[in-house]
Amino acid sequence: MATYLLDQLIDTLKTAREARGLSQRDLSVKSRVPQSHISKIENGAVDLRTSSLVELARVLDLELVLVPRRAVPAVRSIVRGLAQGKRGSDGPLAEVPPAYALDDEDDG
Amino acid sequence: MATYLLDQLIDTLKTAREARGLSQRDLSVKSRVPQSHISKIENGAVDLRTSSLVELARVLDLELVLVPRRAVPAVRSIVRGLAQGKRGSDGPLAEVPPAYALDDEDDG
DNA sequence: CCGTTCGATATGTCTTGACATATATTTATC
């Protein structure tokens, strides 16, 4: 049922949550999405509604964006460069690294 | 109910549909999302499921991406540069325009 | 052992999404 692309989004959410050292319950409190539901979401057991996705993303400092297919490689390149896990413990995090090489590399 | 950000996504979908000269029914056939539902979605009457969003986006050559907040301006800049309406009638469309100025411009 | 914290599960409620139909909007003909 879940369109593979959805799995990718979910994985990004989970990774972001863990990278910030948040438990499902912590995320639940901040996003007002029940912990039980976060569990199901991360397990791919539900096809969550867009508002839930937006809400979870927002708490994790992520934003849901519709990108034209032609721009996806460039966008991924930028996102990769930022590596959104680096904050607090690792350093001040450079605003934007010089990685606008427009790499065609694909994410797993 | 709907998080303002959701409206932005919906608006992008609708604009993309119209830019391609597709009727709700056309989009329905291609995405397998019922036309009646597309109507409700575009009117903000429903909080659609993520799989539906992904499906509609795919048909419109758009991809749903989670972008770290810090990278959003740069991403928007690229997307803006592409101006996803230009295809077919206007020309072959340059791969990526020289607009990596990392503008801080925000969308309405 | 008991309390706390973690993710997973069970059941009840509310809304999406599917199907059929109604209401615009456009076009053609008289």
Added chain:
DNA sequence: GATAAATATATGTCAAGACATATCGAACGG
């Protein structure tokens, strides 16, 4: 200008599934 057909969008009803609340079992520490 009125009527009718064709096309586009909106609305009504109902079942499937997301979401809410409460609870469970595992892991850790006092």
